[in-house]
Amino acid sequence: MDNLNAITVFVRVAEARSFTAAAERLGLTPSAVSKAITRLEKELGVRLLHRSTRLVNLTNDGVGFFEHCREILASVEDAERAVTLAKASPHxxxxxxxxxxxxxxxxxxxxxxxxxxxxxxxxxxxxxxxxxxxxxxxxxxxxxxxxxxxxxxxxxxxCRLRFTALASPEYLAQHGEPRTPDDLDQHSCLAYVSPLTGGYRPWEFSRDGQTFSRRVSGRLNVNHADSLVEAAIAGMGIVMISNFIAADAIKRGLLKPILSDFVAPGxxxxxxxxxxxxxxxxxxxxxxxxxxxxxxxxxxxxxxxxxxxxxxxxxxxxxxx
Missing domain, CATH: 3.40.190.10 (Periplasmic binding protein-like II)
Structure with missing residues (x-):
């Protein structure tokens, strides 16, 4: 083949599994991308892609060719970066x-x-x-x-996250403050629902070098961390949330860290x-x-x-x- 353009087009189509998506990334029309792939297949004498109305998949020959082409493009990109790295800026x-x-x-x-x-x-x-x-x-x-x-x-x-048990001062004044994870059985806990599994994220604790977890859930369980923080601020219960998510509420005194002696590595x-x-x-x-x-x-x-x-x-x- 005369240049690297055909390889670039083929790799982008294989990555996106779509002529249209590849065309958008390359700044070309879908028709131009399709014609480039057709010419490449004709030149090589093999079919590289299976086309359908919804998706593009690699043939057996296409899989091997794709891996080699991706390595070629990576080497070219590495060479370009090595030459320009010292004087270029991100763009x-x-x-x-x-x-x-x-x-x-x-x-x-x-x-x-x-x-x-x-x-x-x-x-x-x-x-x-x-x-x-x-x-x-x-x-x-x-x-x-x-x-x-x-x-x-x-x-x-x-970084490494740290999950902390938190509650509003109003909730703690009304219900008391738990001193150990076992005390959570007597409290309203607000659980995080995993959007991937649909299950509740366990609460991890650590004491004397031993890490253990508890499965908790309450009357309100949400798959959105900010919503859990808002519910805790409203006095609906205790929440276990990442330090980054709760930072502002802690700083403003809206939530108080509890069970601080049992914080486990996140x-x-x-x-x-x-x-x-x-x-x-x-x-x-x-x-x-x-x-x-x-x-x-x-x-x-x-x-x-x-x-x-x-x-x-x-x-x-x-x-x-």
Whole structure:
């Protein structure tokens, strides 16, 4: 083939599984993309894609060709980045997916700062409590809480959450303050409903090096963290929420931390992306902004001990993002 354009078009179609979606990413018409794939198949003498009215899938020959083509494009991109890294600044489009709660409180402020700092960078953000397929959906990066979904993803730890039991001063004045997790049986608890499983998230506790969990639910259980905080502020019961979500309510005295002697280590938060030998300027700039956003929350939550509030691990001097 004469140039890399045909390979680029094929890889984008295979990733998006759609001629239309690939055309949007490439700035071409669907007709032009379809013709480019047809010419490529004719030149190679094999069928690379199965077409249907709703979806495009790789043939057996297409799967192998796709992997080789993606490696070729990655090598070309790495070479370009290596040449321009020292003098370039972040530009182009950055697509990122993130969970709603952590995204609203931490990532969105970081993205606003990122956009102001780098005006040539355009950011597309999706807030949803799902695990995105970066390769097929075209995301540059995603925020994942807990276990990283995807064996091929590169994960960089941002921080570690800390979940705290909280209640309003009015609720505690009326019902008393529980001293141990066993006392929760006598209280109204507000549980988080997982949108992925439909089950209630267990409350994790720790004491004397032993970690244990309790399944709780009450008269009101919601799959939205902010709504749970609002219900707790209204005096409807006790809630177990991430420190980032509850930071403002704690600072304003609307919610009081309880069972502080039983706080367990929370899940880690990672920025994940597809592997590349040279990390893009966009991802480097994103990581810098996320670091600043987490540090700002640390100061709000615990000014005298910044890393304790989020459980953030010390960063290596040259993090491999």
């Amino acid at each position: 182009g489009r950055l697509r990122i997916q993130m969970p709603v709660g952590f995204g609203r409180r931490v990532v969105m402020p970081a993205l606003r700062q990122l956009s102001q700092r780098h005006p040539a960078l355009m950011v597309d953000a999706e807030l949803s409590d799902r695990v995105a397929d970066l390769a097929y959906e075209g995301f540059d990066a995603a925020i994942q809480i807990g276990q990283v979904g995807g064996d091929l993803l590169v994960a960089h730890e941002i 899940p880690k938060v990672h920025l994940v992306h597809l592997p590349s030998r040279v990390v893009s300027l966009k991802l480097r700039a994103l990581m810098e902004s996320l670091d600043e956003a987490v540090a700002a929350f640390d100061q709000v939550l615990e000014p005298s001990g910044a890393t304790q509030a989020s459980g953030q691990a010390p960063r290596p001097e040259n993090p491999a993002v």
